[in-house]
Amino acid sequence: MTSEAAVAANAPSSALQSGPAHKDFYLLRSFVAGGVAGCCAKTTIAPLDRVKILLQAQNPHYKHLGAFSTLLAVPKKEGFLGLYKGNGAMMVRIFPYGAIQFMSFDRYRKFVSINLGISGHIHRLMAGSMAGITAVICTYPLDMIRARLAFQVKGEHRYKGIFHAFKTIYTQEGGFPGFYRGLTPTIIGMAPYAGVSFFTFGTLKSIGLKHAGSVLGRPSSDNPDVLVLKTHINLLCGGIAGAVAQTVSYPLDVTRRRMQLSAILPDFEKCHTMLQTLKYVYTTYGVRRGLYRGLSLNYIRCIPSQAVAFTTYEIMRQVLYLN
Template identity: 75%
Template sequence: MDKQGPRAAARGDFYWLRKFVAGGIAGCCAKTTIAPLDRVKILLQAHNHHYKHLGVFSTLYAVPKKEGYLGFYKGNGAMMIRIFPYGAIQFTAFDKYKKLIKEELGIFGHVHNLLAGSMAGITAVLCTYPLDMVRARLAFQIKGEHKYTGIIHEFKTIYTKEGGFLGFYRGLMPTLVGMAPYAGFSFFTFNTLMSIGLDQAPNLFGKPSLDNPDVLVLKTHVNLLCGGLAGAIAQTISYPLDVTRRRMQLGAALPDADKCLTMVQTLKYVYQRHGIQRGLYRGLSLNYIRCVPSQAVAFTTYELLKQLFYLN
């Protein structure tokens, strides 16, 4: 048999399934890495009354004192249920959209990464949004003040008390509006940095892929750096819409829920009541701390799994 035979066969068998699994695992690894920071971000964004007087680092100190260290992982079970399909769909859809944009629209260069990333992020959100809402509300609960006893109970409560299936899509519009620039600039920045690095200094930044020595891939530490920069830039652009999304998702869990019924209404209310720094950008410093390792781990894990699963 040709020495390329096993590799070629591996590439051909269940290619899209392997790509789907690689994306899902990458997403789970990324979110587990920053789960404690994610919980604190939700508490600060929505001004939880137990922590609203605290900053990022004081909240990180207060949560284990009040709820124990497992309090950092409240809602993480729902997050894993959501993030596996989210990561899988996003990474798989990105490659599909990128190919489609090139072949059907004839758009090349780095712009197609921006468009494909935006479309992939929107696709992933539409498919997994109800799970994101459930996770957010579980993470917002404080020990001893549980409105929901678990994932199933929360699904039933939202369905029966908040308008049926439409109740699961509260806050969808700011999520989609925010996801387009976030996912778009995230994939755009990472792929642009990767292509520049491999083109300009292949020996310094690149190495042969494990599954295909003819293909150059970024070295692990360079991958981590590019992923972190991509996340930081994307978060800065889209953060106010992330705050809006969270407040709309939490809905009845907030005392001022009646003032946060639409995207525009919520943006206006948060700005007028809390301003820019302590309202629209509240918790951003934490987001920089969390998005850098999150995106770094996501892109690096995905690129590594592409090699292990013979996807290059």
């Protein structure tokens, strides 16, 4: 009897009847799991994401306000749906982004462990960084569109929608290179963000299951031989991972947004390169009101976002029989 036959013979009958074969469309199922996780996470914090963009780029209508004041001011000025401006473009972007990130993380983790011989917790850091960079490069134009749409204020619309924004940027900002303005700080910022995020979550998960598995874990619904964290523990670990990762990479996130929006800002000539933008933001606004402006809101948004992303992905892994 082959090893696969032996596994099948010993598997629970319910799994054989309802679960797909271990390798059938595995990459597709992994892709869907990551996409669903990303969409759930971003939908949860979409209003906070809009406010963050307005603060990072010093929108003239809200730059005198703080994070919570802006959160209250946007519905008064633009209506409740103003909090979700640009969210359509975000959903178009975030499904492939989340799908590529989570799927490629699994592939990179195996590659680093098997081909490079790197094990322990460090392989999660490397795999997470590479997965984040891969997802960013593949979906960056959509992030650009989303930022432009979210920055607009009611009554001062430059773009009518997603397709109009694509057309305008392509024709007026140098073709396809215009969609990748700010890519360098994004990649530099994404490497530590995604790496630290996956590293922190994976490390907390492995330590928890290893030392307190009977308390923190339970058998996976698709494979009773695999122990997974309970849902509320997953949420906690994901939230911690998001907070740590954001602290490390936030100044580069501010730089990315200002470069993305440079063409529609009055000080655009000072934000052409990453170093130029970092220096300008620092000298003009300082650390707290410049490089880390909006961070208090970002903590509030990144904790539930990462908590929901990791938890949803763990649930989808069980639903789609990926364990």
